[in-house]
Amino acid sequence: MSNASAHNHGIRSRHRNNDPAKRIHLEEVDIPISLVVDIPTHDDDVLVSRSDSSSNENMSVRADSTNSTITIPNTNTTSTNSSSSSSSSLPLPPLTPITTPSKPIPMPLDLSISNSLTNGCMIYLTTLLSTEEFIYDCLPFSLLLTTSTSYSTLLSNSIQLNNFTNINNLISYTSNNNNSERCENYIKIIEDNLNSNKNCGIDLNQNKNQVIKQTKNSLGNYKLIKKISNLINEETGIYCYLENVKSKRPDDAYLWNLPSGIPLPDKSIPTCSSCSRSILNTYSEFTSTTPTLNSTLVKQAMSRVNDACGASFVNLSAVALSNTSTRSASVNSLFLCPLGWFLGVLLSVFSLIWI
Known part of the structure; x- marks a missing residue:
């Protein structure tokens, strides 16, 4: 069963069971990609709805090959307590950082390497994925x-089962600071090599893939995502990412799309939580040293x-503006759940799939 059909099955099951959640009909707005972004999917029906009886709210998403819309309650979502109910079942970060991730380990770029790439780029990425x-x-x-279907599946399964232990351990593992300097240098070398014409430079210059x-x-x-994924809610002690992807509303999860060049939806207002503050202030901290971070979008979100x-x-004044272009959303980019997520989210992954 595909990700999309699995989600649709669960959602439809809720409606068949006469979920008592109060439905609110509000203006529909276009939804950009979410916590997991840019992973191609062959499903026509990408996502459907999420309702929560405890919140007396209903959120629905409709998507097909030509259109995607999300209905977002048109209320102010600035309450600092918005994550309290969703945090009660979430695990705390491991006391000792995880040094061995749970298997199977999600793979980046799985099912995403296209034949439209040049031979040099295909060879480079294939070699990289065997390293x-x-x-x-x-x-x-x-x-x-942003590029992992296996991670998207792991996240959606975690949300369906209300068991985030594997995601919790994965965050602890990938944000572990014991090897930070070595890995940051290693990833920088990969990024530089990616730009070489003998690898993927031609593909990047063509700007088609x-x-x-x-x-x-x-x-x-x-480095930026490694740092914000390690942020913890000061009140609950839980990873901000977990609270954001499990939240009853997607507004905070949309903040995770900003590094992918995806602005907040017009009607979205993130909560006034310590996590929102920490995430945005971290973005602000990185705008002057991270060319791939669109500081204009960050400033708009902070405002x-x-x-x-x-x-x-x-701290809005600390943002150094850039000219990085924004990205538009496509239906095939939707993947995250809350997409979290995701968001997309998280990219064709960083996309939110609401349960």
């Missing part, structure tokens, strides 16, 4: 969020949050 240091020692969470573009972007965001939470909620 233990890349797929094991320095596994980039940024690439899992979303997978290779997202790969370059995610490699550039390696929206400050409008809702107070002018000094996040």
Whole structure:
């Protein structure tokens, strides 16, 4: 069963069981990709709906090969307690950092390498994916969020089963600081080699393949995503990412799309939580040193949050503006659940799949 059909089955089952969640009909707005972004899928029906009886709210997503819309309750979502109910069943970070990830380990770029790439690029990526240091020692969470169908499946299964232990351990493993400097240098070498014409430079210059573009972007965001994935809610002690992807509303999860060049949806207002503050302030910290991070989008998101939470909620003045272009969403990019997620999310993965 495909990811999309599995989700649809669970959603339809809820409706057959007469889920008592109150349905709210509101304006429909276009949804950009989410926590997991840019992973091609062959399903026509990408995603459907999520309702939560405890929140008395209903969220629905309709997507086909030509259109995708999401219905978002048109209410202010700035409550700092929005994650309290969803956090109760989430695991705390391991006391000792995970040094051996649970198997099977999600693979970046699985099912995403296209024949439209040049031979040199295909060979380079294939070789990279057979390198233990890349797929094991320095596994980039940024690439899992954006180019991994296996990670998308792991996340959606975790949400369906309400068991986030594997994701929790994976975050601990990929954000482990014991080998930070070595892995950061290693990923930088990979990023530089990717730009070579004998590898994927021609493909990048042609600007036609979303997978290779997202790969370059995610490699550039390696250090940033590693840091924000390790952020913990000051009140609950739980990883912010887990709370965001399990939240009843997608607004906070949309923040994880910003490194992929995906702006917040027009109607979305992230919560005034310590996680929102920490994530946005971390983006601000990285704007001057991370060319792949669109600081204009970061500033727009920070302005929206400050409008809702107070002018000094996040440090808007620290953002160094860039000219990095934004990306548009496609239906085939939807993948994350809350996509989290995702978001997409997380990329054709970083996409949110609401249960």
